[in-house]
Amino acid sequence: MNRSKKAGSVIVACFVGLALAGPLLAGVEPFAFDGERLLTPSSVNWLGTNALGQDVFSQLSYGARTTLLIGLGVAVLSTTLSGVLGLMAGYFKRLDPLINGLANVLLVLPSLLLVLIVAAFTSGGVWQLIVTLGLLTWPGYMRLIRASVLSLREREFVKASQLFHGKPSYILRKHLMPFIVPLLRTKFILSFRQAVTMEASLSFLGLGDPNQPTWGKMLEQAFHQTETWMTTAWQWTIVPPMLALLLVTIGLALLSEGEHQQGNRLLRSYSPSSRVKLLLASSEIAASVPCAHSSVKAAEQTQRTEHCTATHAGSDNAVVVHDLSVVHNGRTILQPMSFSIAAGSVTAIIGESGSGKTTLARAVYGLLPDDVMSGAVYIRSGGTNGSSETSGTSDTSNICATNGSSAERGINRWVDAAFIVQDPRLSFNPLLTIGQQFMEAMQGTDASSITVSEKRLAAKQALREVQLSDRLLDSYPHELSGGMLGRALLALALINKPSLLIADEPTGALDPIVKWEILNLLVTKVREHGMTLLLITHDHQAALRVADDMMIIKDGQLLEHAPAEQWLHHPATSYSRELQALMPSIRRRHISEEFKKVGFQHREGCRNLKKEQRNVGRTT
Numbered sequence: 001m002n003r004s005k006k007a008g009s010v011i012v013a014c015f016v017g018l019a020l021a022g023p024l025l026a027g028v029e030p031f032a033f034d035g036e037r038l039l040t041p042s043s044v045n046w047l048g049t050n051a052l053g054q055d056v057f058s059q060l061s062y063g064a065r066t067t068l069l070i071g072l073g074v075a076v077l078s079t080t081l082s083g084v085l086g087l088m089a090g091y092f093k094r095l096d097p098l099i100n101g102l103a104n105v106l107l108v109l110p111s112l113l114l115v116l117i118v119a120a121f122t123s124g125g126v127w128q129l130i131v132t133l134g135l136l137t138w139p140g141y142m143r144l145i146r147a148s149v150l151s152l153r154e155r156e157f158v159k160a161s162q163l164f165h166g167k168p169s170y171i172l173r174k175h176l177m178p179f180i181v182p183l184l185r186t187k188f189i190l191s192f193r194q195a196v197t198m199e200a201s202l203s204f205l206g207l208g209d210p211n212q213p214t215w216g217k218m219l220e221q222a223f224h225q226t227e228t229w230m231t232t233a234w235q236w237t238i239v240p241p242m243l244a245l246l247l248v249t250i251g252l253a254l255l256s257e258g259e260h261q262q263g264n265r266l267l268r269s270y271s272p273s274s275r276v277k278l279l280l281a282s283s284e285i286a287a288s289v290p291c292a293h294s295s296v297k298a299a300e301q302t303q304r305t306e307h308c309t310a311t312h313a314g315s316d317n318a319v320v321v322h323d324l325s326v327v328h329n330g331r332t333i334l335q336p337m338s339f340s341i342a343a344g345s346v347t348a349i350i351g352e353s354g355s356g357k358t359t360l361a362r363a364v365y366g367l368l369p370d371d372v373m374s375g376a377v378y379i380r381s382g383g384t385n386g387s388s389e390t391s392g393t394s395d396t397s398n399i400c401a402t403n404g405s406s407a408e409r410g411i412n413r414w415v416d417a418a419f420i421v422q423d424p425r426l427s428f429n430p431l432l433t434i435g436q437q438f439m440e441a442m443q444g445t446d447a448s449s450i451t452v453s454e455k456r457l458a459a460k461q462a463l464r465e466v467q468l469s470d471r472l473l474d475s476y477p478h479e480l481s482g483g484m485l486g487r488a489l490l491a492l493a494l495i496n497k498p499s500l501l502i503a504d505e506p507t508g509a510l511d512p513i514v515k516w517e518i519l520n521l522l523v524t525k526v527r528e529h530g531m532t533l534l535l536i537t538h539d540h541q542a543a544l545r546v547a548d549d550m551m552i553i554k555d556g557q558l559l560e561h562a563p564a565e566q567w568l569h570h571p572a573t574s575y576s577r578e579l580q581a582l583m584p585s586i587r588r589r590h591i592s593e594e595f596k597k598v599g600f601q602h603r604e605g606c607r608n609l610k611k612e613q614r615n616v617g618r619t620t
C-alpha cells in the first residue's frame with residue numbers, strides 16, 4: 001500500500017469509527033434538547049450545544065453515519081451498474097447500442113437539476129437520494145469499462161476460451177473482470193466522494209432528509225442562527241462539521257490518488273531507465289570496468305582477460321556495462337556483472353532457459369525500471385538519419401559530440417540502440433500502418449531537416465534492403481506473414497543505423513528456412529553497417545556460426561565472455577563444456593572450419609572499417 005492510500009485509509013477509518021462508536025459515546029439523541037443553548041464544549045457536551053440546545057458531538061457522529069451510508073450506498077449501486085453494464089456492452093454486441101444509447105441520454109441530462117427535483121419531491125429521503133445518485137452516475141465509467149472490454153475481447157486468450165466453448169459468464173468473470181477491477185476500485189471511491197459532497201450540498205440547501213442528522217444540515221442550522229456569528233459559537237457549531245466534510249473528502253481523494261499511483265506502477269516500470277546512458281569518453285569508462293566477471297576463478301580466465309584487455313585498450317566499445325545487477329522483489333535475477341562489447345562485433349548470449357538472458361538484454365536497453373536495476377550501462381550513440389553512411393562513420397563524430405552537456409542525455413531508442421523481440425507482432429502497433437511506424441521511429445533522430453517524403457524514401461529503401469516490397473509501407477501488420485514481419489522489424493531496427501542492435505531470439509517463432517534467412521540477413525546487415533549486435537539465442541550452432549564473441553549466462557551469472565573460436569576450443573567452465581557436448585560433433589568440426597574463413601573475412605572487414613573511420617575523421 002502506498003503512502004497516499006495509507007493516509008486516506010487512516011482518515012476514512014477514523015470516520016467509520018466515529019460513525020460506529022460516536023452515537024454510543026455521546027449518549028444523547030441528536031435532536032434531543034438536552035442542555036442549554038450554545039453551551040461551550042465541556043466534559044458533558046464534548047463539542048458543546050447548538051442554538052437549539054442539541055448536543056453537537058451527537059449530531060456529528062450520527063451525521064457521520066448518514067453521510068457514510070449515503071456514500072456507501074451510492075458507490076455500491078453506481079459501481080455495480082458501471083461494471084455490469086460496461087462488461088455487457090463491451091462483450092455482447094447486441095446489447096451495446098441499447099446500453100450505450102441509455103448512457104448517452106443520461107450523460108446529456110442535467111444531473112444536478114434532476115437530483116434537486118427528486119430531492120424536492122421525496123423530501124430528501126436517504127434511500128431516494130442513494131437510488132437517484134446511483135442511477136445517474138454510472139455512465140462515465142461504464143464507457144471506460146466498455147472500451148477496455150472491446151479491446152480485451154479481441155485478445156488471444158479470450159478467443160481461445162471462446163473456442164473451447166467457455167460460457168460468456170465464465171469468460172466475463174475469469175478473463176475480463178480482473179482487468180477492470182482497478183477501474184472499479186477507482187470508480188467506487190469517486191462515487192463515494194461525489195455522494196458525500198452532493199448530500200452535504202442538498203442538506204445545506206434545505207433539501208436533505210429532515211429526519212436524519214447530517215453534516216450539511218448542521219451547517220445549514222448554524223449558518224441561519226445569527227448568534228453563531230455574534231459569539232464564539234461558530235468554533236463548535238461550524239468548524240466540526242466543516243472539518244469532518246473536508247477530512248472525509250481529502251481521505252477519499254487520497255485513496256483515489258493511491259489507487260491511481262498503484263495503477264500506474266506497471267506503466268512506470270516501462271519508463272526508460274536512467275541508468276542507461278550514452279557512452280562518452282569511452283576509454284575512461286572502459287578502463288574502470290573489469291572485463292571478466294568477478295566470481296569466475298582467475299585461473300580459468302587468463303585467455304579471456306587478454307581478449308578483454310585488447311577490447312578495452314582499443315576503447316572501441318559500443319557497450320560498456322558496469323556492475324549491472326537486477327533484483328526483482330528481493331530475488332536476484334542478474335548477479336553483478338561488468339563487461340564491454342567491441343563496436344562492430346556480434347556477441348551471442350547463450351544459456352539455459354530462465355538463466356537471465358532476456359533480463360540482461362532488457363537491462364542493457366533500459367527497459368527495466370530503475371528500482372530493480374543497479375549499476376550502469378553506457379551505449380555508444382548512433383543514428384545516421386537514414387543516410388547511406390555507415391554508423392561506424394558517424395560514431396566517431398557522435399562520441400566527440402557527446403563530450404558536453406548532451407552527453408548526459410539517456411539513449412535514444414531506435415536511434416542509438418534498437419531492440420528486436422522474439423515475436424515481431426508484439427513490436428508493431430496493429431492500428432498503424434508499417435509506414436507510419438517507420439515515420440515514428442525516425443522522429444527520434446535529428447530529423448527536423450528531413451521532409452516527410454524523404455523519410456518515406458528512407459523507409460522504402462530500408463524495406464528493399466531486407467528484400468521486402470516498398471508497397472508494404474501502406475499495409476497493416478496483420479496483413480504480413482511472420483517472416484515478412486520479422487524482415488520489416490529488422491528494417492525498422494536498421495532505419496536509423498543505431499550503433500547497437502539487441503535481438504532477443506529474433507527467429508524463435510519462425511520455421512527453420514525463414515529462420516536462417518532472417519538470421520543471415522540480420523548479421524549481414526549488421527556487418528554491412530558496422531553495427532554491434534547482441535544476439536540472444538537458444539541455437540548454439542547458429543550462435544557459433546555468426547558470433548565473434550560468446551557470453552555464457554547461468555543462473556543470472558556471467559560465466560564466460562570470450563571470442564567464439566576460443567570458447568569453442570578452450571571452454572573455460574565445465575558448464576560450457578556441457579553445452580558443447582550437446583552439439584553434434586560433426587557440426588562442430590564444420591563450424592570450426594567455417595571459423596577460419598569467416599573469422600578471417602571479419603577481421604579484414606573490421607580493419608577496412610577502421611581505416612575508413614580514420615579517413616573520415618581526418619577529412620572532418
Ligand SMILES: Nc1ncnc2c1ncn2[C@@H]1O[C@H](COP(=O)(O)OP(=O)(O)OP(=O)(O)O)[C@@H](O)[C@H]1O
Nearest residue numbers: 328329333351352353354355356357358359360538
Ligand atoms: N518482472 C519479473 N519479475 C520477477 N521475476 C522475473 C521478471 N522477469 C523475469 N523474471 C525471472 O528472471 C529469470 C530470468 O528470466 P529471463 O526471461 O531473463 O530468462 P531467459 O534466460 O531469457 O529465459 P528464456 O530463454 O526462456 O527466454 C526467470 O526466473 C524469471 O522468472
